[in-house]
Amino acid sequence: MDLKDQIDKKNLPQHIAVIMDGNGRWAQKKGNQRIFGHKNGVKAVRDTVEGAAELGINFLTLYAFSTENWNRPKQEVDALMSLLITSINSETDTLIKNNIRLLTIGNIDGLPKNVSAKLKVLINKTANNNGLSLILALNYSARWEIVNAVKSIVSEHKQNPVDVNNIDNKFFEKYLNTKDIPDPDLLVRTSGEYRISNFLIWQMAYSELYFTEVLWPDFRRNDLYEAIVDYQKRERRFGKISEQIKK
Ligand code: IPE
Ligand code: IPE
Numbered sequence: 001m002d003l004k005d006q007i008d009k010k011n012l013p014q015h016i017a018v019i020m021d022g023n024g025r026w027a028q029k030k031g032n033q034r035i036f037g038h039k040n041g042v043k044a045v046r047d048t049v050e051g052a053a054e055l056g057i058n059f060l061t062l063y064a065f066s067t068e069n070w071n072r073p074k075q076e077v078d079a080l081m082s083l084l085i086t087s088i089n090s091e092t093d094t095l096i097k098n099n100i101r102l103l104t105i106g107n108i109d110g111l112p113k114n115v116s117a118k119l120k121v122l123i124n125k126t127a128n129n130n131g132l133s134l135i136l137a138l139n140y141s142a143r144w145e146i147v148n149a150v151k152s153i154v155s156e157h158k159q160n161p162v163d164v165n166n167i168d169n170k171f172f173e174k175y176l177n178t179k180d181i182p183d184p185d186l187l188v189r190t191s192g193e194y195r196i197s198n199f200l201i202w203q204m205a206y207s208e209l210y211f212t213e214v215l216w217p218d219f220r221r222n223d224l225y226e227a228i229v230d231y232q233k234r235e236r237r238f239g240k241i242s243e244q245i246k247k
């Protein structure tokens with residue numbers, strides 16, 4: 001039976017988050033510059049997005065550029081920014097054809113103007129699509145997001161201070177970039193690195209974690225299916241005991 005047929009359609013993760021890692025190593029293994037890996041990573045993005053949309057996944061978040069990635073050599077950062085522009089241009093039709101809605105998380109206004117402007121156009125163009133929501137994490141870091149949430153709460157309540165008794169998880173989440181997006185059920189990280197790298201720290205409190213050795217440019221929808229099959233074998237207890245879950 002092929003992998004796709006092993007997936008239980010009634011138990012799909014509603015939201016899958018992916019740390020797309022290993023582009024540089026993929027290129028270097030082939031004797032190429034790191035940017036060659038990033039370019040080939042776009043093919044993996046396309047196949048994964050199409051695969052997720054076709055399966056009926058509701059939310060897919062891709063970590064594309066972290067706040068810390070600004071610290072890479074300028075040449076690589078510049079190449080990544082131009083690649084973003086060319087990818088937005090080349091993938092627009094795929095998004096529209098597949099009824100995909102584009103969203104972003106992260107400090108989008110901190111990206112070069114030509115990148116943020118293009119993103120905003122594509123977000124508007126796809127705003128009424130009701131298939132997969134594709135969320136690109138760009139200039140994103142979870143600690144930035146949390147600190148930013150605190151800043152927003154304080155500035156919004158300057159005139160009428162918030163009653164501390166009203167601050168709970170639900171209240172706080174409204175100030176995160178992921179407001180209205182359910183928490184990821186499944187996190188996938190490629191390239192054999194076992195860390196979170198400042199991604200969705202708040203939201204991943206109860207996510208199932210899946211790590212694969214596959215380097216991102218080699219990742220295809222079949223690898224996504226493999227992660228989902230693995231996810232479906234797990235028992236999510238959320239602090240309870242097994243017997244309570246099975247009832
Ligand atoms: C992930 O691949 C892409 C980005 C972080 C932009 P890397 O560029 O981190 O590749 P490795 O981890 O160095 O191989
Ligand atoms: C995480 O990958 C960020 C993205 C995939 C965009 P990194 O390659 O930047 O993470 P570290 O530095 O290995 O933790």
Ligand code: MG
Pocket residue numbers: 021022023
């Ligand atoms: Mg990396």
